[in-house]
Amino acid sequence: MKISFDNAYLAVGDNWTILGTRCESCGLTIFGKNQSCENCGGTDVREVALGKSGTVWSYTVQRYPPAEPYKLGSAKREDWAPRVVAWVELPEGPRILSIVENCKPEDAKIGMELEMFVEKGWENENGDEVMVLKSRPRNG
Amino acid sequence: MGEKMEKNAVVAGVGITPFGQFPDKSFVDLGKDAVKMALNDANISFKDVQAVFAVNSFLFKSTVGVMVTESLGRTGIPVMDADAACAGAASVLRIVKDLIESGKLKSVLVFGVEKMPKGFMPPNVLYNHEWQVYMGLDQNPMYWAMNARRHMYEFGTTVEAFTKIAIKNRANGSLNPNAKFRKPVTAEEVMGSPLVCDPMRLFMICAPVEGAAAVVVSEENVATKFSDKPRLRLAAAVHVVSKYPNTIGPSICIGRSGNPSRHELASERAYKQAGLSASDIDLAEVQDVDAFCEIEAYEGLGFCKKGEGGSLATEGVTERTGKKPVSTDGGLLSKGEPVGASHLGQLFEVAKQLRAEAAGRQISRKAKVGLAHVSGVGGHCGVTILERID
Numbered sequence: 001m002k003i004s005f006d007n008a009y010l011a012v013g014d015n016w017t018i019l020g021t022r023c024e025s026c027g028l029t030i031f032g033k034n035q036s037c038e039n040c041g042g043t044d045v046r047e048v049a050l051g052k053s054g055t056v057w058s059y060t061v062q063r064y065p066p067a068e069p070y071k072l073g074s075a076k077r078e079d080w081a082p083r084v085v086a087w088v089e090l091p092e093g094p095r096i097l098s099i100v101e102n103c104k105p106e107d108a109k110i111g112m113e114l115e116m117f118v119e120k121g122w123e124n125e126n127g128d129e130v131m132v133l134k135s136r137p138r139n140g
Numbered sequence: 141m142g143e144k145m146e147k148n149a150v151v152a153g154v155g156i157t158p159f160g161q162f163p164d165k166s167f168v169d170l171g172k173d174a175v176k177m178a179l180n181d182a183n184i185s186f187k188d189v190q191a192v193f194a195v196n197s198f199l200f201k202s203t204v205g206v207m208v209t210e211s212l213g214r215t216g217i218p219v220m221d222a223d224a225a226c227a228g229a230a231s232v233l234r235i236v237k238d239l240i241e242s243g244k245l246k247s248v249l250v251f252g253v254e255k256m257p258k259g260f261m262p263p264n265v266l267y268n269h270e271w272q273v274y275m276g277l278d279q280n281p282m283y284w285a286m287n288a289r290r291h292m293y294e295f296g297t298t299v300e301a302f303t304k305i306a307i308k309n310r311a312n313g314s315l316n317p318n319a320k321f322r323k324p325v326t327a328e329e330v331m332g333s334p335l336v337c338d339p340m341r342l343f344m345i346c347a348p349v350e351g352a353a354a355v356v357v358s359e360e361n362v363a364t365k366f367s368d369k370p371r372l373r374l375a376a377a378v379h380v381v382s383k384y385p386n387t388i389g390p391s392i393c394i395g396r397s398g399n400p401s402r403h404e405l406a407s408e409r410a411y412k413q414a415g416l417s418a419s420d421i422d423l424a425e426v427q428d429v430d431a432f433c434e435i436e437a438y439e440g441l442g443f444c445k446k447g448e449g450g451s452l453a454t455e456g457v458t459e460r461t462g463k464k465p466v467s468t469d470g471g472l473l474s475k476g477e478p479v480g481a482s483h484l485g486q487l488f489e490v491a492k493q494l495r496a497e498a499a500g501r502q503i504s505r506k507a508k509v510g511l512a513h514v515s516g517v518g519g520h521c522g523v524t525i526l527e528r529i530d
Contacts, residue, residue: 005271009392030384031393039384039397060285060294061338067263075276086278087286087394094395095385097277105338110293117447122274132275 005121005132008033012131016118018050020092029092044098050092053138056112059086063107071122072099072132086133088116098135113138148360149240149374151526152247152367153182156488157184159475160320161258163434167199167352171208171253174352174481178249182356183367186212188343189356190245192219193236195228196480197251198260198348208253224379225266226427227514228252229483230522233377236357240374246362251354252481261348266517267390280517281345281430283388285337288432292339295447302431303330303440304453306344309428309467309483313461313474315501318485320349320476328333353484354493360529370495373412375509375527378449382519389517402512402521403440410511411442418442421525422507423463423493425486428471429516437513438466441523465503468493482521487511494528 004010009032011017021034025042031050036043065080073079084100086108100114114135123130155177157170161293171194179186186209194205200209205219224231231253239245263278272278291297299402305325313319325343333342363371382402385394411417418441428436435449443464444452452458460468469475469489490510492498508530514522 004274006269009250014303027396028397029382030228030395038393039399054168058286060282060340061278061335062279062282063335063337064260064279066278067260067273068275071274071278072276085286087290088396094393099275099277110289129465130271132271 001128002131005130010133012118016131018052018116018133020048020050020094021045022048029094031094031096044128050094052116053117054088054090054114054135055107055108056114057087057089057095058110059084059100059108060133061108081131083088086135088114098133100135102136141332146241149237149357150360150363150529151182151355151372151374151487151491152358152363153180153356154354154491155181156318156353156485156487157351158318159432159478159485161483162350167253167255168208170350170352171251171413172211174253174354175212175249175251177355178251178356182358183365184247188213189217189247189249190226191239191248191249192247193232194219194221195223195232195250195499196221196254197223197225197228198479199505204253208251208471210363222514223480224520225518226477226479226482226516227379227520227522228316228480230377230514231379231520233357233374233524234379237374237377240262240357240359245357247358249354250273250484250486251352252477252478253352254480256348256478257308258348261473269390269392270304271352272390272392278339278390279438280389281337281340283391284430284433285340287436288339291432291435295450297435297450301450301453302339303327303433305434306330306429306473307433308453308459308472309471312468313470316469316474318345319470321474332450339429340432344471346384346429347476348402349478351481352480352486353481355484355487364527371529372494372526373529374524376410376523378406378410378523379520379522380409382521386519388515388519400438402515402519403437406521407441407513411527414525414527416509416525416527420483420509421511422505422509423465423468423490423503423515424511425469425471426466426513428467428483429477430472431473434466434517441513443509460501460503463496468498468501468503483512483514483524485494486514487524487526490526494526
């Protein structure tokens with residue numbers, strides 16, 4: 001069975017949806033389903049689906065493997081290939097933290113157009129496929 | 141009539157251990173060393189302390205405060221433990237200032253102590269979303285680096301500015317016997333050190349370390365009774381958690397909000413509390429966990445306009461001999477960061493400078509007001525200001 005890495009941020013099924021919360025008080029839209037607004041504390045909020053493409057607001061290259069328990073591959077120094085990580089600005093305004101696939105470190109730049117996509121991240125103890133949200137260059 | 145009801149809180153004593161790795165010392169040993177030094181510096185004994193606040197983030201023990209102080213005396217006082225990541229000590233000082241100024245207590249001991257593993261900070265301590273750790277989106281330098289990259293894009297800030305800060309702080313650190321790194325570095329060495337998270341290189345990033353620091357905060361008249369050292373008014377003690385967005389770990393969403401940054405929020409409150417402005421600050425210790433964060437602090441603390449922090453570094457304004465010395469003890473880049481003790485270590489330096497006791501690293505200009513700034517995961521931010529009473 002395919003399940004989401006976190007039901008507050010991503011709905012999976014026949015289709016998939018990036019979840020957000022729009023606040024009717026301050027007007028901001030923020031990543032993730034929430035009962036109140038992280039910006040103003042308002043409770044007049046509604047769940048929205050966020051756009052599936054965006055641009056790089058800023059980025060870095062993660063040169064060292066992360067600490068365990070890392071589940072997307074090997075966290076051994078000798079296996080690690082530097083990867084691009086970005087704040088991706090979605091059309092509704094939120095900038096979300098994302099691994100950028102199919103992008104060489106030297107090709108990353110601010111303003112680069114990306115599309116969000118979903119793929120299997122790992123299997124959990126029940127044998128479910130845990131689907132995670134990532135991004136990649138739109139024309140990559 | 142006319143007598144001021146509010147008391148003055150002063151930093152009466154400061155203490156510190158060397159920062160680094162000390163496999164032969166327990167956190168109790170380290171904590172006690174710093175506490176005893178601060179008590180001696182204030183010339184008071186533990187029985188004169190009316191409350192203790194202990195700060196740590198990485199010890200995974202219950203009641204560190206008691207473990208460290210019980211051998212100094214079970215004197216029947218409250219001993220509390222606190223954690224607010226890198227701003228833990230600032231969060232406590234905010235309360236201590238009120239306790240002293242309201243006349244409730246006469247002398248309070250605050251200390252911080254850590255034993256921390258080398259390398260990246262253990263993510264499970266700092267990151268609440270398990271999946272964020274599973275996906276490896278949990279290295280603090282990653283956040284600093286993305287903020288740095290955006291600053292370069294918007295304001296033309298250069299890698300040279302980051303390098304300059306690393307060189308400046310390591311040069312200052314070479315004069316600080318308590319710093320972990322005591323060897324100055326050249327531009328070639330900084331740029332030759334490995335990239336960690338572009339554009340940040342190893343020598344532009346601080347290291348988690350072990351160590352302890354302590355301060356005694358007293359009511360002014362009490363401090364004067366015990367010691368004739370210059371009195372340092374605790375002019376401001378502010379702790380805030382950032383408004384949206386939190387731009388550092390473990391944030392997963394930031395966006396345009398129009399809100400002030402955590403640094404602006406904390407420093408504006410601190411200046412108001414102290415009745416001072418950024419131009420009154422003679423020296424500062426800031427959260428230079430990486431070289432860019434020091435630039436961010438210059439701007440957030442109002443030492444320059446937004447976007448001009450890089451120039452402050454490249455023009456030498458913040459050098460020890462400059463107009464606005466920053467990180468005169470070498471900063472976190474030289475000392476390393478024992479999270480719970482770090483802010484008190486900064487105050488140790490500010491106190492030493494204001495009392496003209498900083499030996500070889502004493503700044504040349506006459507210093508009356510010093511500021512210490514911390515900022516950490518979750519958006520915690522603290523600003524503490526000390527002012528010498530002449």
